[in-house]
Amino acid sequence: MLPFHSLSAAQLALGRNLTFFETLWFNYSHDKSDYFLFCHNILFLFLIFSFIPLPLIFLEILHASGIHKYKIQPKVRLPFSEIFRCYKDVMRMFFLVVGPLQLVSFPSIQMIGIRTGLPLPSGWEIVSQLVVYFMVEDYTNYWIHRFLHCKWGYENIHQVHHEYTAPIGFAAPYAHWAEVLILGIPSFLGPAMVPGHMITFWLWIALRQIEAIDTHSGYDFPWSLTKFIPFYGGSDHHDYHHYVGGQSHSNFASVFTYCDYIYGTDKGYRYQKKILKKLKEEVKSSEGSYYSTAEDVKVD
DSSP states (O other): OOSOSSHHHHHHHHTSOOOHHHHHHHHHHTTSOHHHHHTHHHHHHHHHHHHTTHHHHHHHHHTOHHHHTTBSSTTOOOOHHHHHHHHHHHHHHIIIIIHHHHHHOHHHHHHHTOBOOSSOOOHHHHHHHHHHHHHHHHHHHHHHHHHHTSHHHHHHTGGGGGGOSSOOGGGTTOOOHHHHHHTHHHHHHHHHHSOOBHHHHHHHHHHHHHHHHHHTSSBOOTTOGGGGSTTBOHHHHHHHHHHHGGGOOSOOOSSBSHHHHHTTTTHHHHHHHHHHHHHHHHHHHHHHHHHHHHHHHHHO
């Protein structure tokens, strides 16, 4: 809760007029507790889990030809009943594990120093902190993910997430309850190392889940803005990990590709891409030879 009871008091304390966004934040948050503000994460996660995957899910069900050509595993088509079952299981985990965990984890947010007051962070501060959060989460998630692919970790925990060898957006948070808890640690480390404003924390939670849904979408669009993010793995990179399944020792990274490259855990993926590229070139070359021959016959 902000320690100011009016805009004039806030302006007097800061020694300047509030910006437009600071005024919006004051009007919304000044009479709300920090705990209430923190619990917004529950609503954000529910909305993200429920609605962000929907556009591609509808296209999957309709089997839209203009979009289907970008599907990474085009031969796999899940029925509506299976898609809905996935969503129901995700919601069950949300209400039984994720939501309650959010409700009781507020003391940890207080301990690391996530603030809710004024002034608001600058755009540069928000972006730089988010970069740190993504880098820290990605590196720690990589090693936890590798552990979950050892015999014990996979058979007892991680195999639930790998039930979908051709993932869909709803399958991003689809996992064993223990995995949900374990992978919450990397998400918390970044904010613990570089604590920021509650708004930055909201953005971090939202963007990380949207990224996870993107990498599990099952589609690889050439016009995606994520193509311009350096070392971003995306759906093609992670889809290979699901395609190989339980025997996978490749593409463990959650967001970026540098860990897989440095530690040599993307060799299978890179070899597959090399073979596919070679096959496409051979097909293209043979088609060119066919049309050249046909043209010669036509001229004669």
